[in-house]
Amino acid sequence: MATSRFCPACLSSLSTSSTLLRLSRTTTTTTSIPSAIQHQIRGAASSQNALKYRRKDTPASQKRKKARSTFLQPNLKNAIQFSLVDAMRYLRASEVAHPPQQSKYELHIRLRTPKNGAVVRNRLRLPHPVKTDLRICVIAPPDSAAGKAAKAAGAVIVGEDTVFDAVKEGRVEFDRCLCHTDSLPALAKANLGRILGPKGLMPSVKTGTVVRDIGSSVREMAGASEYRERFGVVRMAIGQLGFGPEELSRNIWAFIEAVKRDISGISDQTAKDVHEVVLSSTNGPGLSLDGTFRSEGSLEAKGLGVD
Amino acid sequence: MVSLPQRMRKLQTKLLAIRLGSGAVILPKDVKRIHLRFAKRIEGGHMGPRKFMQYELIRLKYHNPAVSMTVDRTALAEDAAVMSVHFTQPAEDGTDAQLTDRVQTIDMKLRNNSEILEQLVQLTKAQPVEPTAEEIEELKDLEEQRVKGARDSARSAEVRARVKREKELLEQARGDMAAQVA
Numbered sequence: 001m002a003t004s005r006f007c008p009a010c011l012s013s014l015s016t017s018s019t020l021l022r023l024s025r026t027t028t029t030t031t032s033i034p035s036a037i038q039h040q041i042r043g044a045a046s047s048q049n050a051l052k053y054r055r056k057d058t059p060a061s062q063k064r065k066k067a068r069s070t071f072l073q074p075n076l077k078n079a080i081q082f083s084l085v086d087a088m089r090y091l092r093a094s095e096v097a098h099p100p101q102q103s104k105y106e107l108h109i110r111l112r113t114p115k116n117g118a119v120v121r122n123r124l125r126l127p128h129p130v131k132t133d134l135r136i137c138v139i140a141p142p143d144s145a146a147g148k149a150a151k152a153a154g155a156v157i158v159g160e161d162t163v164f165d166a167v168k169e170g171r172v173e174f175d176r177c178l179c180h181t182d183s184l185p186a187l188a189k190a191n192l193g194r195i196l197g198p199k200g201l202m203p204s205v206k207t208g209t210v211v212r213d214i215g216s217s218v219r220e221m222a223g224a225s226e227y228r229e230r231f232g233v234v235r236m237a238i239g240q241l242g243f244g245p246e247e248l249s250r251n252i253w254a255f256i257e258a259v260k261r262d263i264s265g266i267s268d269q270t271a272k273d274v275h276e277v278v279l280s281s282t283n284g285p286g287l288s289l290d291g292t293f294r295s296e297g298s299l300e301a302k303g304l305g306v307d
Numbered sequence: 308m309v310s311l312p313q314r315m316r317k318l319q320t321k322l323l324a325i326r327l328g329s330g331a332v333i334l335p336k337d338v339k340r341i342h343l344r345f346a347k348r349i350e351g352g353h354m355g356p357r358k359f360m361q362y363e364l365i366r367l368k369y370h371n372p373a374v375s376m377t378v379d380r381t382a383l384a385e386d387a388a389v390m391s392v393h394f395t396q397p398a399e400d401g402t403d404a405q406l407t408d409r410v411q412t413i414d415m416k417l418r419n420n421s422e423i424l425e426q427l428v429q430l431t432k433a434q435p436v437e438p439t440a441e442e443i444e445e446l447k448d449l450e451e452q453r454v455k456g457a458r459d460s461a462r463s464a465e466v467r468a469r470v471k472r473e474k475e476l477l478e479q480a481r482g483d484m485a486a487q488v489a
Binding site: 048074075078079080089090092093094096097099100285287304 | 310311312315318319322325360361364365366367368369372373376377378488
């Protein structure tokens with residue numbers, strides 16, 4: 001129907017003849033044209049007027065839906081869930097063709113949360129650290145007590161002006177950066193935010209990287225990993241591929257407990273809740289965990305740690 | 308995001324592919340380790356080993372999680388492509404004997420993945436894993452869903468193409484009209 005009515009060939013012939021028709025209409029009698037065609041012509045020709053009086057509000061069917069304020073929460077009854085040992089067995093199998101040092105287990109905690117509001121963000125030292133070769137930089141005078149404590153705790157780079165100069169030359173040879181409270185003015189003066197900011201390395205009070213007790217923070221950070229909520233999910237590398245199920249389960253519980261603590265910490269601003277816990281690996285599928293350690297049909301746990 | 312049942316179907320397909328297929332064999336208890344060494348690139352007969360690693364080794368690892376399986380791809384194209392199978396004699400008191408008793412190798416060069424698997428099965432006398440009745444049922448269901456899905460998507464693609472064409476014609480007609488007026 002629509003195609004035949006708005007067929008371009010017909011339309012062009014119609015519109016080219018429309019001026020003629022109009023002429024004929026003005027010169028001769030209007031009644032000669034059947035009323036239906038006349039109506040059509042008028043509608044087509046007087047579109048200036050039609051434009052003026054066109055409906056401005058779009059019909060309800062085309063109106064944009066109101067955006068939802070929370071993230072989708074699928075019903076987990078329909079999901080296939082796994083015990084830890086079963087999930088690990090699948091992940092180990094799918095990681096077999098990849099170098100074992102590169103692959104990690106990852107945990108994704110999906111939250112029931114509104115889209116706006118405060119987000120979960122913190123650092124955590126897992127019972128079994130995933131990454132041990134973290135290079136930490138401490139901004140403090142190297143010969144002060146704080147500087148010495150930092151060195152003793154395992155910081156790789158300690159200094160003030162030397163660090164600033166190195167960073168300005170583009171040599172950022174560290175993965176984490178801490179700053180002593182007394183050195184903060186010097187750091188602010190050095191104007192490194194342009195370089196360190198995008199890398200997420202700029203120390204600030206808000207992220208807890210400007211501290212007084214440097215030694216213990218360095219020690220805490222050496223085995224710690226950061227996590228934050230993005231799009232309603234908190235993700236973190238949770239273990240090396242060589243971990244056994246017991247080690248991994250300790251890490252998982254530590255992480256979940258930490259996230260729950262953070263959630264209760266911001267509960268007065270934003271109400272959140274853990275919805276789903278998914279274990280995956282660098283190259284493997286994501287498998288939803290059901291919270292149990294092993295299921296009926298699963299294997300002995302001891303074999304899962306071998307490469 | 309696609310619906311949960313759709314995602315679960317995809318996941319189930321993936322997991323079944325890890326469980327079943329060529330390479331789903333259970334190695335005897337005396338096999339302790341399997342090590343593959345071949346080149347990074349396929350030239351010089353290194354394609355078969357790579358295919359073996361991509362397909363068979365995954366299922367082998369799933370059914371034998373306690374067997375250590377390592378891959379070394381630092382060999383050069385002209386080097387041999389070797390699979391070494393390490394056997395350990397189980398000790399009398401039931402504890403794992405740590406010393407590897409014998410190592411047997413399979414030449415993988417210029418062989419395809421099924422030939423390599425055949426050789427491995429022969430060497431170790433591994434038992435193949437047969438799909439259970441449930442798994443066969445599941446595979447059948449998934450296949451049915453795939454066929455149905457393909458049919459439905461073809462049908463809806465047709466409808467969408469028609470709607471799009473009509474819309475385009477309408478748009479074109481409106482454009483012509485505006486040009487006429489101006």
